[in-house]
Structure formats: structure tokens, C-alpha cells
Amino acid sequence: MxxxxxxxxxxxxxxxxxxxxxxxxxxxxxxxxxxxxxxxxxxxxxxxxxxxxxxxxxxxxxxxxxxxxxxxxxxxxxxxxxxxxxxxxxxxxxxxxxxxxxxxxxxxxxxxxxxxxxxxxxxxxxxxxxxxxxxxxxxxxxxxxxxxxxxLGTMLVPYGGFLAAGLKPGETVLVSGATGNFGSAAVAVALAMGAACVVAPGRNETILADLVRRFGPRVRPVKLSGNETDDREQMKRAAPGPIDCVFDIMPPSVSPTVVRAAIMTVRAYGRVVLMGGVGMAGGAGLELPYPWIMRNCVTIHGVWMYPPDAAVRLIALVRAELLRLDExxxxxxxxxxxxxxxxxxxxxxxxxxxxxxxx
CATH class of the missing domain: 3.90.180.10 (Medium-chain alcohol dehydrogenases, catalytic domain)
Known part of the structure; x- marks a missing residue:
């Protein structure tokens, strides 16, 4: 062959x-x-x-x-x-x-x-x-x-992350890396799973506007400035209420400070999913404040891929037309x-x- x-x-x-x-x-x-x-x-x-x-x-x-x-x-x-x-x-x-x-x-x-x-x-x-x-x-x-x-191969990655975090219908999600290939898929998957709102931060305003065009007002775009403190507050303000789950899929080239700004928008007792590439190409790793994690009871999920039954469930979402491949x-x-x-x-x-x- x-x-x-x-x-x-x-x-x-x-x-x-x-x-x-x-x-x-x-x-x-x-x-x-x-x-x-x-x-x-x-x-x-x-x-x-x-x-x-x-x-x-x-x-x-x-x-x-x-x-x-x-x-x-x-x-x-x-x-x-x-x-x-x-x-x-x-x-x-x-x-x-x-x-x-x-x-x-x-x-x-x-x-x-x-x-x-x-x-x-x-x-x-x-x-x-x-x-x-x-x-x-x-x-x-x-x-x-x-x-x-x-x-399916692209969408399964964020789907696995949201399954690990136990994403529930009606929750608010922030997708760190929403303007990328896997990140944009994460926006679509979160909405298909019933997220009430997806906060989508990024620097490319054209892509952010396109996400809103595709999925409507449930997507809340945030133009990042590069200032960690300012960006964190902007992302919080964009959400209609507390952010229940932060999903990160940033590539290895991105600074850990950008990832940290997104992660630390999550509410007390919230969940964070790490599926990106921070540190994989060398350089600084991700530093998160121990007291913030402990006192706010934040759960952090490191997730590589997805459970064995995820593909069957995702196919069902497509067949139900909750998730559209024609995007x-x-x-x-x-x-x-x-x-x-x-x-x-x-x-x-x-x-x-x-x-x-x-x-």
C-alpha cells in the first residue's frame, strides 16, 4: 500500500x-x-x-x-x-x-x-x-x-478537558487561547455542552469578532492588552457573573503570565483545566500563588487527551446538531x-x- x-x-x-x-x-x-x-x-x-x-x-x-x-x-x-x-x-x-x-x-x-x-x-x-x-x-x-x-480529532481535545472539569449546563467558561485552532474548537464545544457564556480573550480582534458572529451573544470577547493585572480584570468584567471554569490551551510560545492572568479569573471553588503547552519549549513554567489556590479551594486539572468513551459522546453531539462540523x-x-x-x-x-x- x-x-x-x-x-x-x-x-x-x-x-x-x-x-x-x-x-x-x-x-x-x-x-x-x-x-x-x-x-x-x-x-x-x-x-x-x-x-x-x-x-x-x-x-x-x-x-x-x-x-x-x-x-x-x-x-x-x-x-x-x-x-x-x-x-x-x-x-x-x-x-x-x-x-x-x-x-x-x-x-x-x-x-x-x-x-x-x-x-x-x-x-x-x-x-x-x-x-x-x-x-x-x-x-x-x-x-x-x-x-x-x-x-472530531480537534474537538475531542477540549471536550476531554471539559469532561474532566465536570462542566455543567448554565455555567460560565473562560477559554484561554480562544483565537487558536484548538481554542476556537473549545468555544464551540463548551456552548454545545450547554455553557451559558464563554469569555473569549485574545489579541486578534478580527477572530474575536468572528467568534461572536458564529455563536452569538453567549460569546463575550476580550481584547488583551498584555498587562497581566488589567487583563485579569477585563476578563472578569466581561463575564455576566462568576467564572466557573477556566480552560487553557495556549501554545508553548505564549508567556506564562498570559496564562496566569486567565487562570486567576476563576471563582472560589472553581475549576481550571490545563491542556496547553506552557514550558514545553523551555523557559519559565507556570507559577500560581499557593495561598490563592488553597484559600479559594480551586481545583486544577491537568488533562492529556480524553477518556475512552469521549469520542462516542462527541459523535452524539454532532448527530444531535448541537455541534456543527460545517463551521x-x-x-x-x-x-x-x-x-x-x-x-x-x-x-x-x-x-x-x-x-x-x-x-
Missing amino acids: KAAVLKSLGTPLVIEDVPAPVLGTGEVIVDVVATRVLSYMNEVFSGERNYALDLPVVPGPGGIGRVRAIGPDATKLAIGDWVFCDPTVRSRDDAVAPDIALQGLTAAGPGGMKLQKHFRHGSFAEQMRVPTENVKRLGEITTVEAARWCA YEVTAFDLDHANEAIDHAAANGGPFRMTVIRP
Whole structure:
């Protein structure tokens, strides 16, 4: 089969024929129809992000496709089913604290690297092998619609954060990083989950205005000045009442002071979700006042990805039309032009923009 292969960091993907995946027990083979390209894939492939990758590798985190072959433990899946391939692969021998690898992207710790050695190849290929539990049925869609369904992979990240925080209908949320690709998805997901209001801080007034245009007055934009104290007060004033939950998804390039200003808007007994990249590229880490956390009974959730059943729940939100995939503007490339797709994603990674590869 044809695949795009990363053979060494800092070199382009090589498009070549590789052996087709072989089905094992507890696995499913999927014909990949569409797969998203992360806006920072170029930084992963250059080595700038220091992601753990066992090279050579067929990259690509998850995708949309049709079931080609199933093992004996699959009782609901059928050949030809449209499915979402969840890239979050978990070890099966520790239900309390499983090791995790992101198939086709990275791994955490020695256990995650062990997982990656088996489930290392991702979706930049005509076929991929996926753990049975990571294959989520979509119902009937068309080949044209498959590209837009790739947005599940982006929306699942903030959805996992809000699930961890126990977001309830009627609450007020602040999304730190609302003008980015994952942050704008967080705005949409929070509203779909019933948030009464989403405070959306940022420096790009055009993007902030577009969020209000898309979602209406439940979005309260805040133009950041760069002054930590002033920005914190502006964000508080923008909310109709106390802020119940702060969600941070800022990239590694952002100063910790910007993140801290947002976090410290949360009310007493409120919750904070950290899913961003502060400190991942070196430099200062996030410093929060111990007395403020303790005396205000603030709960801080560090969240990497989402629980195993999150994709099924999110698909249900889309099917109920509470979450709209047609917000996304999609640009598609074929597999032969995977390197061009990587460049395009890096240059066009804004809110509700998505680059996909169609193997």
C-alpha cells in the first residue's frame, strides 16, 4: 500500500509503497478516507517539539475511514462501517493508570514508547491498524463528508478537558487561547455542552469578532492588552457573573503570565483545566500563588487527551446538531502531496480551518 513515511527528523516525508498492516487479535484494519494534518506537524517533523517518535514512522493522528477487517473480539463492527479512528492508544493491563501513546504522533514515558512500537504507524496511508476499542462508529456518511468529520480529532481535545472539569449546563467558561485552532474548537464545544457564556480573550480582534458572529451573544470577547493585572480584570468584567471554569490551551510560545492572568479569573471553588503547552519549549513554567489556590479551594486539572468513551459522546453531539462540523473550512490534498499539506497546515492553522489528506 502507499504511505507517507518520516524516515528522519528534519527531512520531508517520503511517499512510497510499504507492507499493508496485518490483522491481529484485538485489532481492526481501516481503509483511510481522510485524515487531518495538525497545524504544528512541521514542528513535530523537524524535531522542534521534541515529540517521542520511533522512526521510521507513518505519521498521522487518527482519521476517518471504513472498516476493512475485524478480529474475533469485535461484535458490533461490520466490514464497510464508517468509523473514526481514535489516536489515543492505551495499555490494556492497567485500568487505573494506563500508559498512553498517540498513534502516528508521540508517546509518554517508557510504557507509551512500548505501545508505540506496535501501534506506531498512523493515518498518512491507505490503510491503518487500530486497537478495536479505538474504532468508533459514525453511522452513514458520504466520502465527501469524511473530510469534515476529521474535525472530531480537534474537538475531542477540549471536550476531554471539559469532561474532566465536570462542566455543567448554565455555567460560565473562560477559554484561554480562544483565537487558536484548538481554542476556537473549545468555544464551540463548551456552548454545545450547554455553557451559558464563554469569555473569549485574545489579541486578534478580527477572530474575536468572528467568534461572536458564529455563536452569538453567549460569546463575550476580550481584547488583551498584555498587562497581566488589567487583563485579569477585563476578563472578569466581561463575564455576566462568576467564572466557573477556566480552560487553557495556549501554545508553548505564549508567556506564562498570559496564562496566569486567565487562570486567576476563576471563582472560589472553581475549576481550571490545563491542556496547553506552557514550558514545553523551555523557559519559565507556570507559577500560581499557593495561598490563592488553597484559600479559594480551586481545583486544577491537568488533562492529556480524553477518556475512552469521549469520542462516542462527541459523535452524539454532532448527530444531535448541537455541534456543527460545517463551521470548518477544509482544504484537501492527496497522499502524493503530503508534504504540501504539511506546509499548508502550518500557514493556515487558524480557527475553524482544517487541512486534510485523502489517501
